[in-house]
Amino acid sequence: MKFGVIRFPGTCDDVDAQLAAARVGEAELLWHRDRDLKGVDAVIVPGGFSYGDYLRAGAIARFAPVMESVVEFAREGGLVLGICNGFQILCESGLLPGALLVNNHLKFVFRQVQLDVVDHNTPFTRTCPPTLSIPVKHTTGRYYAPEPVQVVLRYAPGHNPNGSQDDIAGVVNNAGNVFGLMPHPEHAVDALTGSTDGLAIFESIRAAVSERIPVA
């Protein structure tokens, strides 16, 4: 299978996501000005500070030409994974419910956190163990949604790094094919960095894709 990793100006974790995805399949970068998704089986919107994020995290990136194609890809059932800034962009694009607000302590935070996988019945978590150790790194990661949402990951008790509502760390859309999370699974794929738990998310995607008829 092939992953496509979007690169906006200001994206930082694009190469990291590409390296992580390449551990389970092929992975190539997709440029923000291109509408062509190059036949990829799953799209990753990676972390960073797209267009500088000076207005509101993800608020500019949603207007990028490539995002028109990503929205269409998602509407047709394609798997889309948004990590950190990618999660923010997917919320801004309307592909995911809710919004990410500035952390309750108002500061950037890097921390290795424990996550409880509360829904294994998604294409993104089907092979995940019950808990994951994955780092977070963000200033704008406090999830908020006025309506009930489909929660996939929660920060384990005592591990909520940002004041997120109900300890929410990751959610899927109603159709179950678009997943956004604040923690960075691409930074937990090698024992040398302290954890390989993030790999399960990429492997879940591969397993899900291999059982599906590819998205046109």
Next chain:
Amino acid sequence: MSSTDAQPRYRELGLTDHEYELIVTGLGREPGDVELAMLSLMWSEHCAYKHSKKLLSRLPTTGRHVLVGPGENAGAVDVGDGMAIAFKVESHNHPSAVEPFQGAATGVGGILRDIFAVGARPIAVLDSLRFGEVATSQRSRYLLEHAVAGIGHYGNSIGVPTIGGEIYFEPSYEQNCLINAMAVGLAPHARLTSAAAAGPGNLLILFGALTGRDGIGGASVLASAELTDADDSKRPTVQIGDPFAEKKLLECSLELLDAGLLASLQDLGAAGLTSSASEMASKGDVGLDLDVGKVPLREADMEPFEIMVSESQERMLCVVEPHLADQVLAVCEKWEVTATVIGKVTDTHSFRVFKNGELVGELPVPLLVDDCPLYDLEPEAPATTLYVGGEQQVATDADPATTLRALLQSANIASRRVVFEQYDPVVQSRTVCRPEQADAAVLALPVLAAGTGAGGAPIPGIAVSIDGNGRRVAVDPRAGAAEVVYECAANLACTGAEPLGLTNCLNFGNPEKPHVAWQLSEAIDGLAQACRDLDVPVVGGNVSLYNESPDGPILPTPVIGMVGRLPDVRRAGRIGFANPGDRIALVGSFNPSRDGSELAKLHGSAPAGALPDKDVSAIRAAHDRVRQGVRDREFSSAHDIAEGGILVAIAECCIAGGVGAIINLPAGLDPFGEDLGTAFIVSGPTEGLDGLTIIGAVGGRELNVQGLLNVPLSELADLHAAGLSTLLS
């Protein structure tokens, strides 16, 4: 520009009467406005190093690993496999004292540009910070909070990991904080690039951000004079950083170099276009014609002198052969980076400035770059210490447990987690040892990908450490500066790395004062000696003088950043005790004493007295033993004995490993004395500790030191974790 009635314009710009006479003589006439603005910056301490250049020549700068020595934007060392590491540390002290967030942020931005200007991709940032006492100073808490936020803002946003650093708090930094940032970059040898302009007829292309009025006079006004109470009015001379613009500039620059489109490349830092263009011309032994009318401006009505001295951030200057110019502009367009041809290289040795074709200034390049007078200092050792002690925080007759608790929670020793949690240490997928895991940060040279180290092949890496200790340099500038080098190398040894080179930032007071001149001269001699002792050359650095306030000079603070190589990052040594049952050993000739120690500080003593004598061959042997033991996996952990002494070091090993220890200290050994860079605490199975002094064993839930103390590990861990964060909350 107009001069006030009180004094001539050149004095306002920081030039002395004597220097101005030299300029008039050299030029054969009075300089015009544009010329005077350019000369005042190029002849400032910040650009010309006029009070330090003679001393700096004492430092050894050559060695078998050195690819690029001092003089370029950053030095570089060979790390094997055709790859080079470029690195440099630089100060942004005065801007940060005036505006800490932007001052620190642009400090990071500036040092990153130095790295990619030589063709290297930045892979790490470290920082060395000094503030007044956060326990009692609201101002210092404010400066720390905003400087840390600024560093994080820039490094996190641009996608370069901040992997290490150090922070100390002393009263002498109350008015004059220190913000030193170090960047490390990786490049194939072939991409290493010089800033020397070459080839008359080649074009000068400015690319990056628009030029505005920010930072005008920063180098001469802020960086080359003492701070005074009136410095809030200088806030407009601090630049504003835009990491997004720099991220594009970085990717654009590396793509231009990879495509072989540039003859040379230079970043715009202090003194803006004036400095970068004249240095390019000087290094290339050529002249330049530059038209300020072509420079894209943020404000349309800027005067030529303002354009020439603006310190607007995120700009680069390159020299391009005319037939490649269109390709250069196309790459810039792809990255949405503004690029403009603003001049050309000439064979005249003259720097000519035009405005829309009209000549507004003409200066010989050698006059600008080389002819600033270099001053001899008049060093004189002060009769008594210049610095006073602080408030007593622990009684001199306190029991050992109380003293250990006080040290572990003191601002200078407690966990830095509250700070480093604001930095991203993992982006770029190379980071093997994060802050507090090892004595130095460890990065893999190949990115950590699916096939990296396949079949057990070694994964080579680098270790990086940054260090300084103003208190001990104040006690004895020569011995204290040498100790900083030993300690930095000791940090590398604990990860299994061998030093390749170092960069330094010399933060001192006003060198025109005899006692500061003495500190500077002695410290440089100490650095030079330690570099020779350990065979580690200096490949670049920075000098920051005039770090004084009305209360006096800062502690003399040479900061050392050192890079080493380790053959396999999988074997990188860690601080924490790992296995109950492991024996604990002391490595090295450890000769601790109390003068200049953290305990002396907690006792309220001034930094005075004497530092321990050093046995250099014993230091080399200890470093070699630890490095080899880590590489051979004889040791489960390794940690150098630094501030606070041997018990603090052992407690740190316990806290990092989450396990206790039973210790029997050698008779007569001071548990809290210091002797930096000489000795280590290692742990491991008995057979790997052959010939070492066994002092205890790993295990239990307490730190139990026979005859001295027995304290639950959880209590020590809590004190260490909360010490600094409590002061800041």
